[in-house]
Amino acid sequence: MKILVCVSKTPDTTAKVAFKDSNTKFDDAGVQWIINPYDEWYSLVRAIELKEKDAAVVIHLVTVGLADAEPVMRKALALGGDEAIRINADSHDSFYIASQIAAIAKEGNYDLIFTGKETIDYNGSSIGGMVAELLDMPYTSLVLKFDLNGNTATVTREIEGGEEVSEVNLPLVVSSQQGMAEPRIPNMRGIMAARSKPLKVVEPIAVDALTSIVSFELPPAKAGVKLVDADNVAELVKLLHEEARVI
């Protein structure tokens, strides 16, 4: 059983969001980079849990990124996983990124491919579906629970106002979210072991990007809060009804 876990580096959740070069680039001055939480807490940890149950499971991590993505890959290796692959490219086009991952996945013959449900910076929710399409595999998205029984996965995914349970045979692409695993932190042994795990660098295949970022914008600032006295709740209801017109 071979699992490929897609990992992306994202700014820390408390990072200040600002832009530079006439609002065409994210300003990463002073930004701390982390493993995208969905990739780390749910995809990777669930893969590790599967490996803990079945030692025959092999976990590979893949990222599309430049050399500055390597610290994050080392951290992911410290949590678990057998080896990491970095595809040496920088892109914000989902199709370009997915094509790179699909090329690696084809070569590696994986039974299971995990992606996070989205990255917390570009929020595309697209890589899993695109990789699945490029590999002609089934895809279950927004997965809350994932179990394996031999070659069959039992998957619980989020739907509006509830959950849907389904069964599907491997190979399969999954996008993960909260619930799939219990977040954990790397221990000293893992950190030591990660230093000697292979981190392969491969060059990207030629793919034309289908989209490009023209510019970024920040939302307009709020006008400021209107405070209502705690003894005058009726006033709040009046404001919401007559001024804001939302009730």
Place this chain on the structure above:
Amino acid sequence: MSVLIFVDQADGHIKKSSFEILTYGADVAKQLGTTADALLLGATKEDLAALGKYGITKVYHIDNANLNNLDAQVYAQVIADAATQTNANVIVCSHNQTGKAVAARVATKLKAGLVAGACALPDTSNGFVVKKTVFSGKAFANIKIASAIKVISVNPNSHSTVIGDGNATVETLNINVPTPKVKVTAVNKISGDIPLTEADIVVSGGRGLKGPENWGIITDLAKALGAATACSRPVSDADWRPHHEHVGQTGIQVAPNLYIAVGISGAIQHLAGVNRSKVIVVINKDAEAPFFKAADYGIVGDAFEVLPKLTEEIKKLKASA
């Protein structure tokens, strides 16, 4: 050239977010000087001709048992085939749970550029540029699509529906529907509740409520308003509330007309999931709570005293309406 809108249903009923994208798709068609058609998959209880009211010319209905549950691979195949047959160059869907499963696959099949999570109509003054939310709602990016065919998934609650007159023609298409590989074995609906991502009003509770036994004041207010309930992450981590209520950067992102935050401090990760709400009301006993900076209205006070009064006042308002 035309716009094809993929309309999503639950239990044979069109979802609210799909009505929004009918208007969105019709508006895109107007901009491009073409027509907008809708595509609906699986059994339905809706009057499809009536979708003409949203500015739709034709409704393509593919009623096949293999489409009654979502298998992203099967849906994408059918949507892409329909787009090709109808010569559509813009495909619109909702960036809801179904859209997140199928949009990327459809785009890949059609070699189309995708903007996922669009929040405005395209700007066609210089190419085809669509605004989307990034950094979990903390910013926007304008994305240019270079390909001839374009796929746009639109954030729920970001485009208002407009209802006019007219009837659509209802037709089917001759499309081969593959057998799903994903076998749905159970659907667990959280009964009686309003789905969080579809709600116009959300009442959300945080650690300030002290424990799950105190949630009655939240659910009472939600009931009086016809609102969905949500919570902060520590609340769902502690199992005071179910995980599917967790909003924020690492939970569900919502954009209702009204978000009422009770006993929530307003950490940056929480705000990232709610700051696209049109109006935010904060009730917190600490005047220094950071949430007040992101709020439109606020009450500095004890939730246990303020909320029952607020619920009473809402009931009075509803009774007088």
